[in-house]
Amino acid sequence: MKLVWQKLHKIGDILHLPNLPNWLVGLLAIILILRIPSFFEPYFYGDEMIYLTLGQGIRQNVPLYSNLHDNKPPLLYLTAAIAGNIFWFKVILMFWNLVTIILFFNLAKYLFQKNETAQKVSTVIFGLLTTLPLLEGLTVNSELFMIAFTIAAMLILLTKQNSVKNLLFAGALFGIGALYKIPAAFDAPIIVIYWLISGDLKNWREVFKKTLLLVIGFAIPIAMTFVWYFIKGAFPEYLTAAFLQNVGYVSSFRPGDIQKPFLVKNAPLLIRAFIVFAGSGMLFVFRKKLSKKYILITVWTLFALFAITLSERPYPHYLIQVLAPMSILLTMFFTEKTLEQSLVVIPLAITFFVPFYFKFWIYPTTSYYTRFVNFAIGKESKSEYFGNFTPTVNRNYAIAEFLQKSSLPKDKVFIWDGDSATIYALSNRLPPIKYVADYHINDYSTKQIEADKITASLPKFIILTDNYKFTEIMPLIKSKYILINRIENANIYSRIDFAPAK
Numbered sequence: 001m002k003l004v005w006q007k008l009h010k011i012g013d014i015l016h017l018p019n020l021p022n023w024l025v026g027l028l029a030i031i032l033i034l035r036i037p038s039f040f041e042p043y044f045y046g047d048e049m050i051y052l053t054l055g056q057g058i059r060q061n062v063p064l065y066s067n068l069h070d071n072k073p074p075l076l077y078l079t080a081a082i083a084g085n086i087f088w089f090k091v092i093l094m095f096w097n098l099v100t101i102i103l104f105f106n107l108a109k110y111l112f113q114k115n116e117t118a119q120k121v122s123t124v125i126f127g128l129l130t131t132l133p134l135l136e137g138l139t140v141n142s143e144l145f146m147i148a149f150t151i152a153a154m155l156i157l158l159t160k161q162n163s164v165k166n167l168l169f170a171g172a173l174f175g176i177g178a179l180y181k182i183p184a185a186f187d188a189p190i191i192v193i194y195w196l197i198s199g200d201l202k203n204w205r206e207v208f209k210k211t212l213l214l215v216i217g218f219a220i221p222i223a224m225t226f227v228w229y230f231i232k233g234a235f236p237e238y239l240t241a242a243f244l245q246n247v248g249y250v251s252s253f254r255p256g257d258i259q260k261p262f263l264v265k266n267a268p269l270l271i272r273a274f275i276v277f278a279g280s281g282m283l284f285v286f287r288k289k290l291s292k293k294y295i296l297i298t299v300w301t302l303f304a305l306f307a308i309t310l311s312e313r314p315y316p317h318y319l320i321q322v323l324a325p326m327s328i329l330l331t332m333f334f335t336e337k338t339l340e341q342s343l344v345v346i347p348l349a350i351t352f353f354v355p356f357y358f359k360f361w362i363y364p365t366t367s368y369y370t371r372f373v374n375f376a377i378g379k380e381s382k383s384e385y386f387g388n389f390t391p392t393v394n395r396n397y398a399i400a401e402f403l404q405k406s407s408l409p410k411d412k413v414f415i416w417d418g419d420s421a422t423i424y425a426l427s428n429r430l431p432p433i434k435y436v437a438d439y440h441i442n443d444y445s446t447k448q449i450e451a452d453k454i455t456a457s458l459p460k461f462i463i464l465t466d467n468y469k470f471t472e473i474m475p476l477i478k479s480k481y482i483l484i485n486r487i488e489n490a491n492i493y494s495r496i497d498f499a500p501a502k
Helices: 002-014 022-040 046-059 075-083 086-111 116-129 142-159 164-178 182-198 201-231 235-249 267-285 292-308 316-335 339-343 345-357 366-376 382-387 393-406 420-427 438-444 447-456 471-480
Strands: 413-416 461-465 481-487 490-495
Touching (some): 022 086, 046 075, 046 086, 075 086, 086 142, 086 292, 086 316, 116 316, 142 164, 142 182, 142 316, 182 201, 182 316, 201 235, 292 345, 316 339, 393 461, 393 481, 447 471
Parallel strands (some): 413 461
Antiparallel strands (some): 461 490, 481 490
16 A cells, blocks of 8 residues: 555656645545546536537637526536536546645645644545535536636735735735636635735735735736737626626526515515625734634635525525535534634534525435446436436437537537537537527527517427427428427427429
């Protein structure tokens, strides 16, 4: 065993990897093993399918936002374009997660100086929670990418001299994180509030200067994307989709409140904002009795919880944004024997109350790995294993196979189904309109508008499923298309070159 560790460290030296302690190398190996089943997942998870479809558009030089739509900034779609398929998407995520864990370990080393046990405990907690299916750790989502930039920025600001270069660079890291998902922007104010609470108020000018440099750094990568999409002629669409539509996303899980007055509709959001600033105010009042570590982690927790509850949607991957400070708080609770061991109960209680109050979903972990083991040892066939993810997986693969055999990559296909993005991603085909998911049309357009656009740019195939009605497109199908195949509940219509005689 000793020889194995020596070999690993020798390889690390050759590759100029950081000199990691043996226990961390072991943890990273466990994380890698826990991620192996994700490499064998089918195309099925809606968000991943949208990312891969837009990534395919990038690979085909289709302009994002103006010709292909989703409501996130561009970096996740660029990552999907680099990956090209679900397997490499998961592999990229694995390596990203390993790097993130190493970054977190270095943050834990700074926060728990001379306490190796605390460093280990916090890193293990963070590593497992960002990996296990419980909070969608195996699913490619923005949160798993953006937290690396937040942790890296925090490391620079806490461990390096706050020079102009370092402040600009840290701000840029926060900005890049926000280009994966906008809520990452709420991580940037954490360090400013920390400076104000833990520092000397007489140095407010210095804090102002550092904050200004941080803001400039934050704005640089975002401004670069503005310039890029302006040059591409898609700036209005980019601004609307990636930024302005996310404003409407706030509290969108309460559609019944849309018509209510502003203060009534946004009262829950305002109450949460008040809690954040009231909590920060309490930290300021008692700052002389609290450690800087406690102040930083509590402020981080408050802002992260505010960010993940913006839309009030119960998706478990949102909770990933709060895992770094939560791991530190849990470690302080279990390993420290100070007054703050008791005080961490307050931010921890708030942290655990949020998913309970908003009824956040969680995903089964044991059954996920059990199913994979059964598949790996041959107890389940590939078809049976895929069918355990969603009932339509095997149908989607059959449709995608038909499209690949019956059309060219440049041919357009329109699919109206809850799994439309899955079939686009599987078949490497794109729609004749910019929307790739059914809810895109329902939320941002109308069926009639899109039916008119489809009529103006006839796709080679139109696929409609029995459970998804699109009456607005039926006149076009009757005049220009013919039913040529049916796969389970999906009707596949092919374009004909002439309209039937009247």
